[in-house]
Amino acid sequence: MSAQALNRDLYRTVYLIRRAEEAIKENYLDDEMKTPMHMSMGAEAIAAGVCQALDRHDPVLGTYRSHGLYLAKTGESDRFFAEMYGRDTGMAQGKAGSMHLSAPEEGLIGTSAIVASNIPVALGAAFSHKQRNTGRVTAVFFGDGAIDEGVFWESLNSASLMKLPVLFVCEDNGYAVHIPAEQRHGYSDIAEVVSRFDCGVHRSESTDAEVIYTLTRDALADMSATGRPQFLHLKYYRYLEHVGVFEDFKAGYRPRDAFEPWLERDPVKVQREKVVGLLGEEAVAALEAEIDQQVAKSLEFAKQSPFPARSAVVEDVLA
Numbered sequence: 001m002s003a004q005a006l007n008r009d010l011y012r013t014v015y016l017i018r019r020a021e022e023a024i025k026e027n028y029l030d031d032e033m034k035t036p037m038h039m040s041m042g043a044e045a046i047a048a049g050v051c052q053a054l055d056r057h058d059p060v061l062g063t064y065r066s067h068g069l070y071l072a073k074t075g076e077s078d079r080f081f082a083e084m085y086g087r088d089t090g091m092a093q094g095k096a097g098s099m100h101l102s103a104p105e106e107g108l109i110g111t112s113a114i115v116a117s118n119i120p121v122a123l124g125a126a127f128s129h130k131q132r133n134t135g136r137v138t139a140v141f142f143g144d145g146a147i148d149e150g151v152f153w154e155s156l157n158s159a160s161l162m163k164l165p166v167l168f169v170c171e172d173n174g175y176a177v178h179i180p181a182e183q184r185h186g187y188s189d190i191a192e193v194v195s196r197f198d199c200g201v202h203r204s205e206s207t208d209a210e211v212i213y214t215l216t217r218d219a220l221a222d223m224s225a226t227g228r229p230q231f232l233h234l235k236y237y238r239y240l241e242h243v244g245v246f247e248d249f250k251a252g253y254r255p256r257d258a259f260e261p262w263l264e265r266d267p268v269k270v271q272r273e274k275v276v277g278l279l280g281e282e283a284v285a286a287l288e289a290e291i292d293q294q295v296a297k298s299l300e301f302a303k304q305s306p307f308p309a310r311s312a313v314v315e316d317v318l319a
């Protein structure tokens, strides 16, 4: 793939994620989206870079903060917005909301609101693919808060022991809700502890989607050569509050000063500058206009869609 095509694809994804979340922000106070919102602004390069490096149908799993993962995996926004609006045309007929996104036909097995709960599920998927010799890699995305759960360490141990094709993707924003890692961990360096396992470790603080892409390719090459699972430790800065669509610097647990250096290397800005250098301003503006239109159309589609029938409440559920 040429540098132009790769960077164009990456920009398409980071820009789509940002625009979709901006649209959520702009419309959320109308109170028609009856779902809590865990926004991924600031983390766009991670979903974009990792998913670009994976095969399109490789299974992935995520958390309640997975707008970016869904959009990177599917590229679609009609069913996404319809789900936010609780409509019948949503990807789960409006039953999932923002926190339980899935698109199994595109490899997104599911996302879960229970911290770390999808990590052992990823091991099951990876075990199944290994047994069937499909060559597929299962990627599981989680926050640094998931490291606090015993099941993370048990899963890491089992994946290392059994040489399962799992890509652990730790999206580390330094906080679990409002509690910084220093107050939760009896060690200072997650990646260093993980490296004691028979698992490849790769780390980055980059907001450049191409850097994340290359790092992921390196991890997949290591997995392919050694059979070992791989751990990506990726730092980013969460722009907005833990849950909701606003900034939260007034809450007092983190200073705005810490945000500034991250904002200077905002993932969308970084990728835009690169693509403008490769393709020119006009081509980038045209791509942005196309995505702006996609998002506007999806919003309209969602708002115009019917709510599910009352009877749907007991369909497709375990009861």
Ligand SMILES: Cc1ncc(C[n+]2csc(CCOP(=O)(O)OP(=O)(O)O)c2C)c(N)n1
Residues within 6 Å of the ligand: 065, 113, 114, 115, 116, 142, 143, 144, 145, 146, 147, 173, 175, 176, 177, 242
């Ligand atoms: C098992 C479990 N314990 C507690 C919670 C409450 N909770 C929701 S989000 C969260 C913090 C998770 O932080 P992190 O994994 O770093 O993800 P982030 O929100 O930063 O993306 C907690 C403790 C939960 N959802 N599940």
